[in-house]
Structures are given as structure tokens and as C-alpha cells.
Amino acid sequence: MVLNIGPQHPSTHGVLRLKVRTDGEVVSEITPYLGYLHRCFEKHCENITYEQVIPYTDRCDYIASMNNNFGFVVAMEELMEIKVPERVEYIRVIMAELNRIASHLLALGTFGLDVGAFTPFLYMFRDRERILDMFEMVCGARLLYNYMWVGGLSHDIPSNFEQICSGFLDYFEPKILEYNELLRDNKIFVERTADVGVMPADVAVSYGVSGPNLRGSGVNWDVRRDESYSIYDRFEFEIPLGQGQVGSLGDCWDRYWVRISEISESIKIIRQALKGLPAGDIGQALPKKIRPPQGSIYRRTESPRGDLGYYIISDGKPKPFRLKMRSPAFASLSVLDEISRGWMISDVIAILGSLDIVLGEIDR
Amino acid sequence: MTIDLLMDNISGFLKVPALAFILAGLICGITLFLVIALNALIAVYAERKVSAFMQDRVGPMGQGVGLHAGKWGVLQTIADAIKLLSKEDTIPALADRKLFIIAPFVIFITAFLGLAAVPFNQHIQIIDINIGIFYILAVGSMGIVGLVMAGWASNNKWSLYGAMRSAAQIISYEIPAGLSIISAVMLAGTLNLQEIIHFQAGTIWGIFPNWIIFNNPFSFLAFFVFFISGIAETNRTPFDIPEAESELVAGFHTEYSGMRWAFFFLSEYANVLVVSALTVICFLGGWQSPFSGWLNSPAWGLFWFLSKVIILVFLMMWIRWTFPRLRVDQLMYVCWKVFIPLALLNIFGVGLWSLIAG
């Protein structure tokens, strides 16, 4: 039977069409159809200046906009060899990690929703709202920030931000235990996700999967530690690796576990960054007009979904010659076919939820 | 019981027995329909409020009577009903018209018939059938026919999937439900619902009410097996695969809109009421007061019955909003490999206990 999990569906995380060929309830092949959200990001960037590119990078992965900005800005600063002030670096790390927490909360909430648990979704969104309120305090926007500029930031943080941020962290840390009770340790959730959609490590690396999906399969790779950028090498944090504690290594439960553990690690990083935040002027290194030297660069950073890479070719003009965004969710979605063969349709929904894709990033 | 009483009274001044029968039947039928509608009204509102409070939000709210949804949102369900009534009646072009139209009524009729035998109180019961439990279980299992009709007639793969899963699920869970009720029947010695309730009068050791749930440990287990199988019978989470929202859009009632969909909804809550009522009658003493001897006039009987039913319905809602849903094969595994052995063990245990403990 050929089934269509159509572009409009409560749990395809965006407009994605999956053509599923089944044998009764067991899946034999999945063909994804993309492009419903294609907005010609790459072609458009060839017609606008580098400063104007940044709001468009927000809109690709709209759930982790800070990390998208961060990736672009890190690549440009390496190309132009700009060194940004210390305060800027610390604030960038704080924002990126807060956005990582917000993105993981959304990913896990919707994963629970796909599996049928209605309540954790709302609890996680309640806490995500507090993070979005903090972002609104800083740059005026809740979801698409345009915050990190090449050489600095668009606004400095307000004076009460540090106090509100540490207040939030103190409130939020015990909530993770609550989520674990509702989802991670819940017997029904474990039955739905343990051993389901196992992704072996070599398959994951070959398909270009990265981030929590790759670490869920046991591969120890994190761009923040291994190809470090900004000031991540100053912070102490661990990289959670899937160990197959419940079920097999690389199943949906492991990917869930990696994400929820990463939230705790991000809290650690933010606390350390808040402690070490120096005073200073954030506008020192902002160039008047961005004209990078001729050349090309490919730089990747760690977004909540994996290795976000920007390939930028500059020909000395104020507009990019070629700008390609290598989106991690694109690679994650390509592995869906391989790991869902032999499972049932309910499992396909669970696997899709565990891969944490955002169609804005896939289609660009 | 009510229908006989009514018939006697009416034939008192109507002389034609057939007419008396029809009139009595009509009055009881309409009252029961109103009861079901009222139940749906209250249950939908309660479900939304309960789920909202569990999820740290407020649910439907309003400013005052006449404004928006009334104070605390009590008029919300009425607004929903009006909206559903005024919706366009769409039937998919390739759907099987006759089955499509009949399906919601079939499900509704079975829930309606089930409620006809439920005793709300010493005197209020539409029909006091001698084989009460058997009748309710039999009539309830006809609901699956309507469900499969709905899934088939929609001409939609998703609805068909939902209907097939539902058929497998409901038919499978009939078995542990029936087997665990047998424990209650064995102890009471009768299938008649009023008699079972009368059996549960009095106390154990002077303090606990003599309800079947407290009678012996095996019947305590039987209560849980029956209640969970009942949840599975009514297609509620964690057994709501047939209408799993995030997987099948809406399962077997995807193609239904407006008043037809409202009938499915009505029947679902009526089924919830029937299952809760049956659990209360067989295990929790029906309309018996928990303090034996006190507060057991007929008015109080109605009160006790309704409050016990409300507690069980609340429990069903609580479970719905807490747990994720089981996959189809896991559902079947739980039924066949866990509940049926447990239910069989129960029968054996209750019988043994009755033999030994007299």
C-alpha cells in the first residue's frame, strides 16, 4: 500500500511530504518530497550585502536563530580576520546556549507529542517562553533575532539581564527532573522509543548526520570541542554520548537522552559565562562596511541540530559571490529512509520526531 | 423499574396498552437522550478544564454570562454545539453514502442501549434486565460495527487503518473485560445489576463498605484489569491508536465534520459513562453509601452513584493527559499476554477464595 503522509500533517514538523510504501503496517520504503518551503536563500544572498544576509540566516532554521547567526558570523570573521571584543564573545556564547536549550525543549516537546504524550509539550513550552522573554529583553524579537553581526552584536544586553538569566537557570534546573519522570523514565515512552530506528555509527557518518543524532549513535564528535570556535575552549562541559542504556545503541531513546543531557550541559556553560562576563564596549570591532578579501572559506559550528556549515566565496565586493548553507537537518532527513525500513508507521512518526528536523533549514 | 412503572401509570388513563407502551418508551428514550447529551456537554467542558489545569494553562474562559464563553467558560460547549450544527455537511464524493450516514448512528445506538440498563439508584433504571451485565457487554460490543463502517465508508486509507486497528483493539479487550467481570458475578451469584448492588450492602469488619473491590485481593486486581480494559474499549489514551492525532490525523472519523462528527464525540463520552457506570456497579457498590446504614435514602443513592462515576471519569481523563500512547502491537501484547492471563488467574483466585473463606 502506498501511503501519503502529506504536506499538511500534525507531526511532520513543517511542510514535508513522505510517500510511504508499506506492506500492511510495515514500512518498506520512504521517499521524502521537499521544496515546499524553498525560498531561494542562496540565490537571494548573491544580490544583497553581507550585513543584509544576517536576517535571512535567521529564517532558515527558525528555531535556533542565534546559532544560525553565530555560524555565519564566525565564518565571516575568520575570512576577514576580525577579532571581536571579549564581552561580545561571552554574550554570544550565552545567547547561543540559551537558544540551544530553547531549541531542544521544542524538539523534545514535539517528540513527546508525536508519541502521544500531550502534557510534557506544554510544560516545555512554558519554560521556553521564559527564554524567549529574555531574548525579547535583549533584542526586541522572540524568534528571529538578527542579533549577531559581523564584528559584534546589534544591541548590548540590559543591566538586569544577568540577574534574570541566573534566576531562570535556578528555576529551570529542577524542571529537568520533572521532564524525565514524564518522558525519559516512563515505561510507555521507553517501549515506544527503545530499539526503534537504530542508526549504526557508520551509517550515521556516511550520511553526514551530525550533532545529537550522531552522538546518540556513540560517535564522539562535537564542533564546540573538536573544531573550537569563539571562546568555547574556556568552558568546562561534557559531551553526552549515547550508550544504549535502554535498548540498542543509536535508537530513538538515545537521541532523546543526548538532547535532554545537553540541556544540563548548556546550563553549566551559561553559568560559567555569566560569571566571567567582562565589561566593555561591544561596538569596537564593527566594520563600517563589510568588504572581505578575495577567497573562500568553509566553517562549521554546532547548532542544536548538528554541524551547521557556511561556504562563503568572496570576490572582494560588498555582496557575496556564493553563499551556501550546509544544513544539518538536510543530512538527518536523508537517513530516514534507511533507518525506518522494517518498522511500522507509528514508528516512522517517532523516528522522524527523534531526528529533530526543521523544514526551513532543509529547504532554505 | 421505570418503564414498567410508566406503562402502568399511562395505561391507567389511556386504555390502549400498545399506545401506553409507545408513550412510555418515548418518554424514557428522550430522557436518556437528554442525559447523554448533558453528559457530553459536561464531560467535554470538564475534559478541557482538567487537561488545561494539568498542563499549566487555564482552558476555556470568559467574562460573564452572555460575554464570550460565560464565567469560567461554561458556555463553551454550547458554543461548540451551535458551531457544529451550523457546519456544512460534507460527504466525500467517492464515499459509500449509505454506510457513511448510518455509521455514527450505529455507534450512538449501542451506547444508548447500554445506558438503558444502568441503575442510577434503587428505583431509577429504565429496564431491570435479569441478565444485565451480559446485555450491556453484548450491546457495547456492537459499537465496533459502526466504527468499521465509518472507516470503510470514508474511502480514505487513513480512516481504514484507524478502523482496522480499532476493530482489533476493541475485540481483543472485550475478553479481559468480560473475564474480570466474572469475578464480580461469581461473588454476587447473579447477572442482575440491582442484585449485585444489593449484594454489596453492609460492611467488612465493621468499617469498610462491603464492596466487591474490598472483598478479596483477587477482585481488587479484577477491578484494575476491568477498568484498564474499559479504557481500551472506549479508544482513549493510552489506547487511542484508532484516533491517534499525530499519526493518522483523526483516524476513522477523519472525513466526518459537523453534526455527524459530534455524534461520534457524543458516543465516545456515552461509552465512557457506560464503562465507568459498569465499574462502579460491579466493583464499587453502585448507589450504596460508603457509610453503611447512614445516608442511604434514594436521593442519597443517586448522589453516591454519580459521585463515584465522576471520580472514575476524572481518573480516565487524568490518565489520558499523562501517558504517551502505546503502539498497536504493544497494545495487543499487553492484552493477550498480560491481561488475559491475569483475568483468568482472577477467576481461579476468586473461586478458590470463596470456597475457602466461605
Next chain:
Amino acid sequence: MNPVEIKKLISAEFPDAIVENESLQEYQIELKPESWLEIAKYLRTEPKLSFDQLECITGVDLGEDQVLQSRYNFHSLKLRHKLEIIISLDRKKPKLASIEQIWRLGDWFEREIYDMYGIVFEGHRDLRRILLPEDWEGWPLRKNYETPETYHGIVVPKIKAESEWE
């Protein structure tokens, strides 16, 4: 291994494949398109290189009358070194061997380059458009691309000219 050693290793194994290009950076190597498949297999299997992670494949159009390029970024998880391979193709008939069977990432990334630039990857098992509809005409990311007037009767909005963006 540093980039100079990697380049030496590859040119020792495949003497004629490397194209000398002064404008490239240290970690970039330009290759001729002919023996790409063998070189790719060598990059994967040679123990001193073991490039198991293909990070990204980018398509580039260098200008209106110039070549199309396909750029591959490699990384080795085992040995932690990087490499970038650039292959230039003739604009009129851009054909290149597909490496999707060696690194499965190539499957979708090559489809995207085919979709945007029209580079045909020979040996790809399912080369069709991925982001645009199947019946779209033209290769959008090429510099000389002109948007069609209509698509199935829908008017295609024009991309604003450069001067209008200042």
C-alpha cells in the same frame, strides 16, 4: 597529516589528476574530472587519509562564460585532518562521476547541485530535482539564469536587479 603532505600523497598515487592553481589555499586541491571516482575511493580507503566524513558538497558558477565547479569538503574523524577538492567542469556539458555510493551524503547533496546548476552526476542512482518541482526548467543558481515568465499559469516574480537593492 598537514595539507602539503596530503597533496603529495595524492599526486604520488594519481600523477596527472592534479591541476595546478596558484589562487587556491593550502588545504584546497583542484582535480581533473576524469579520474574522480578512483581518487574518491582512494581518499576513503587509504589508511593514511581515511576521509570518512564528507562534510559538504558545494556547486559554484564562476561567471557567465566560465566553468562550473563542484567543491567537496572532507574531514577525517579518525585522523582529524581536512581537505577540500575542487573540480571544474565545462559549462556546456557538465558531467562528473557520482560519489554517492562511497559517502551516502552525496545522494541528496548531488541532487541539490543537479537541481541548481545542472551538473549531471553519472552513476547516481536517482538523479532528479530535490528542492524545485520535477518539471521546473532551468538551472537557477547559474549566473546567467533567467526566471521563466510563468509556471503552470502562475506568474513567476522577477528577482530584483542589483541596483534596486542599495
